[in-house]
Amino acid sequence: MLDITIVANRLFRYRKNSVLPGFRLTLGFTLFYLGLIVLIPLGAVFWKTSTLTWSQFWQTISMPTAMASYRLTFGASFLAALVNAFFGLIVAWVLVRYEFFGKKIIDSLVDLPFALPTAVAGITLASLYAQNGWIGQLLAPLGIKVANTQIGVFIALTFIGLPFIVRTVQPILEDLDPELEEAAASLGANRWQVFWRVILPMLTPALLTGFALAFARALGEYGSVIFIAGNIPMKTQITPVIIMGELDMFDYGKATAIAVVMLVVSFLLLLGINVLQWWTNRYNTTNLA
Amino acid sequence: MKTLLKILLAASLAVSAGAKEIKLLNVSYDPTRELYAEYNNAFAKYWKARTGDDVVVSQSHGGSGKQAQSVINGLEADVVTLALAYDIDAISTQARSLPADWQKRLPNNSTPYTSTIVFLIRKGNPRQIKDWDDLVKKGVGVVVPNPKTSGGARWAYLAAYAYALEHNNNDDAAARGFIQKLYKNVPVLDSGARGSTVTFAQRQIGDVLLAWENEAHLALKEFGADNFEIVTPSLSILAEPPVSVVDKTVRRHGTAEVAKAYLEYLYSDEGQDIAGKNFYRPRNEKAAAKYASRFASLKLVGIDQVFGGWAKAQKTHFADGGVFDQIFQP
Incomplete structure (x- = not known):
């Protein structure tokens, strides 16, 4: 009997007792707001897709040009987020741990990709990396072409993703108690061990969040990529361009079908990252406690 | 300052007391900016002389397909002047804003000028x-x-x-x-x-x-x-970039007459001359002859x-x- 009530309590306890009042009201607002801003538009995408039959749906999402675009979009976004995770961590580290002249300026530079209209970013990158551009002409003799290749897509996505990593890691790094590192050192850990065993585990959840944000941002990016990609089918065409093409031919059903693929895959990937993050976080807090 | 205000007030009163001001929206494709910028002025003068009303035509430009989509999604275009008939067909079939035989309503497949x-x-x-x-x-x-x-x-x-x-x-x-x-x-x-x-x-x-x-x-x-x-x-x-009145919009705006005249005037001597001047091939023989040297055969x-x-x-x-x-x- 007792067991059953405990189980029931666990199962149905949809809220933890909190000292703060207003749970129902704020949850209501949250659901209403999310519904209005996120769920209704996304629901409309699924609704429009349902005008297709299953075979039409499958045919659309498995077109060779679409398949090639998924590979490019997800691949380049993943790589760009990965590179940003590495270099973004270094940038955050430098900004938090050292004092130097011009730090404030560098700190605000990090946000620039946020603020810049993506089309401006795209045109700027495209002209820099074009074969006669400032950077492109240095790379051309080495046989490296950036503009109008997949590398161009990757560079644009890296550019727009940087702030996400820096801005999520920075506050955690600031809160990190240097005494922990000193303690580790006094217990005989070398610098590498301190970083690898003490600092990195504490940063991992924030890094994962930043990675997820940068990755998600890159998946949906359109404006900056189309200027530098060249948009050649099967080679440098990202999925959003395919969606635009369908819209331009008034195939709304097909456009939303491909959008649904993007949505579902992105959602699953982000969910996976969130689970991973939750798991590392739990590991962290139990260890520290 | 005060006199300026008085002048402005008087001017605005004069406008409101006098002729009607009619607004038209022409939704067009990318390379027609210059053509319609010039044509709109010419048409405004012609319409003023004919009816005494002022007509202000706003233009919207973009890719032809995207422009058609905007109209389907509710952009209130009185007339559309797009790159190909397929896009105006789409407005007809998807939004039912104009009849299916729209292309028969004006001469030459509703294309007052051609291009290539x-x-x-x-x-x-x-x-x-x-x-x-x-x-x-x-x-x-x-x-x-x-x-x-x-x-x-x-x-x-x-x-x-x-x-x-x-x-x-x-x-x-x-x-x-x-x-x-x-x-x-x-x-x-x-x-x-x-x-x-x-x-x-x-x-x-x-x-x-x-x-x-x-x-x-x-x-x-x-x-x-x-x-x-x-x-x-x-x-x-x-290439025949066609034009059409959007029936649904002009009915609501009460602009059917002026919108129709706006497109018909494209076929007039002046309209054809402006088309030729802006490097579109005119249908009208007089204008075609005048600008023949620009267009290689x-x-x-x-x-x-x-x-x-x-x-x-x-x-x-x-x-x-x-x-x-x-x-x-x-």
């Missing part, structure tokens, strides 16, 4: 580009927008295809091979005509731009005749004769899995 696709090349013609055959040679960079997203690019594709058919005894397989080779030489597929012009003229990519004839002349004006030249191929497509083929109309061309060539998709498959 020509080549814009770099000065001195370093690649010796004279005709379509030269575009499929190895190493030649051809800049053209994506036919899936750009009306002009669809005309360009069809022009190349028509040329290949003509030179291969109408053999479809040979024409496909030609088109495939042509698009292998395309380094960038922009989404619209203006985007491609910028890629070619400003970013210096490619050796030849496949452009609307009027867009090529504008680029020559804008970027300098000492940098570029226009080459007219031996054969190209007769070439063989122009119609989409109905060669491709059996837009609906068929669209399905065969540009729909998913169509010829355009196939030529990119390995």
Whole structure:
């Protein structure tokens, strides 16, 4: 009997007792707001897709040009987020741990990709990396072409993703108690061990969040990529361009079908990252406690 | 300051007491900016003289397909002046804003002016580009927008295809091979005509731009005749950018009469002259003769004769899995 009530309590306890009042009201607002801003538009995408039959749906999402675009979009976004995770961590580290002249300026530079209209970013990158551009002409003799290749897509996505990593890691790094590192050192850990065993585990959840944000941002990016990609089918065409093409031919059903693929895959990937993050976080807090 | 205010007040009173001010929205495609900027003024003067009312025409420009979509999604266009009949057909079928036989309501398939696709090349013609055959040679960079997203690019594709058919005894397989080779030489597929012009003229990519004839002349004006030249191929497509009143909107706005007059005046001597001046080929013989020197003569083929109309061309060539998709498959 007792067991059953405990189980029931666990199962149905949809809220933890909190000292703060207003749970129902704020949850209501949250659901209403999310519904209005996120769920209704996304629901409309699924609704429009349902005008297709299953075979039409499958045919659309498995077109060779679409398949090639998924590979490019997800691949380049993943790589760009990965590179940003590495270099973004270094940038955050430098900004938090050292004092130097011009730090404030560098700190605000990090946000620039946020603020810049993506089309401006795209045109700027495209002209820099074009074969006669400032950077492109240095790379051309080495046989490296950036503009109008997949590398161009990757560079644009890296550019727009940087702030996400820096801005999520920075506050955690600031809160990190240097005494922990000193303690580790006094217990005989070398610098590498301190970083690898003490600092990195504490940063991992924030890094994962930043990675997820940068990755998600890159998946949906359109404006900056189309200027530098060249948009050649099967080679440098990202999925959003395919969606635009369908819209331009008034195939709304097909456009939303491909959008649904993007949505579902992105959602699953982000969910996976969130689970991973939750798991590392739990590991962290139990260890520290 | 006070006198200024008084003048303003008096002026506004005078306006409100006098003639009506009518507002029209003309939703058009990319390269017509200059044409309609000039035409709107001319029409306003004509309408003022005829009825005493002031008419202010606003313009909206963008890729033809996107503009049609905006109208389908509720952009309140009184008239549409788009790059191809297929886009106005879509407004008719998707939003039922105008009757299916809209193209029969005005002379010449509702296209007061025509255009075609020509080549814009770099000065001195370093690649010796004279005709379509030269575009499929190895190493030649051809800049053209994506036919899936750009009306002009669809005309360009069809022009190349028509040329290949003509030179291969109408053999479809040979024409496909030609088109495939042509698009292998395309380094960038922009989404619209203006985007491609910028890629070619400003970013210096490619050796030849496949452009609307009027867009090529504008680029020559804008970027300098000492940098570029226009080459007219031996054969190209007769591009008919059509115009129509959007019945649903004009009924609601009460602008049916003025919208109809706005389009009809395009066929007048003055309207035709402005079209010619802005590098569109006029229908009217007088205007055509006046501007004959600007337009090189070439063989122009119609989409109905060669491709059996837009609906068929669209399905065969540009729909998913169509010829355009196939030529990119390995």
